[in-house]
Amino acid sequence: MIEFVEADETTPYTQQLKERTGQVVLVNTFTVPKGRTEEFLALWREDAAYFTRQPGFVSTQMHRGIAGSRILVNVAVWQSAAHLAAAHDNLEVRPGGSGYPRGCTVSPHLYEKVAVDGICGD
Template sequence: MAEVRSLDPSTPLFAQVEEETGPIVLANTFVVPEERTEAFLVLFRRQAEFMEAQPGFVSLQIHKGTAGSRLMMNVAVWESTRALAAALGNPEFQRMAAEFPDGVVSYPHIFERADV
């Protein structure tokens, strides 16, 4: 099972999910041991297929770090935190999340658009 850590300890994911806002971007950076990369990607593909079928899902991309990096980053767009929370709380998703290989560390964080 993956270990979940807060990218910003002052605002853990669960606090962010409680704030009703949208649209949002979930950026989740994973540290994946090299020998577990393929198992991680197999499971991630299953999770992506599940998420794509959930109400409020907009899009998803996974990116891999360069130059031998062990980092993978998921960037998912959702209509709202409410939709994301429902998907994350689904028992089927919870079962899949528990299957992540040991040694994987996840740093999820929710963002909303900022005008620049």
């Protein structure tokens, strides 16, 4: 079973899912035990396939740390926090969940784009 670790204890993920927002970016940071990355990715692929079929899903991309890092980061875009929350409501129908290698952790957190004049558009 994967262990859930809050990315920001002052703003729990479940609280973020209740926000009324426009488009959000889910940054989901995973720590995977050494030698278990391929096993983890196979299970994550099944979970990701579930989420990509849900209303409001826009895109996803997994990133792997380099130089022997055990960290993987999934960056997913959703039309709103409400869409992502609704996808979580049906978790009993998704395939992964409890099958992840022992010692895996997950730290999800939601973000909105920020316009920074002259650097980042809105």
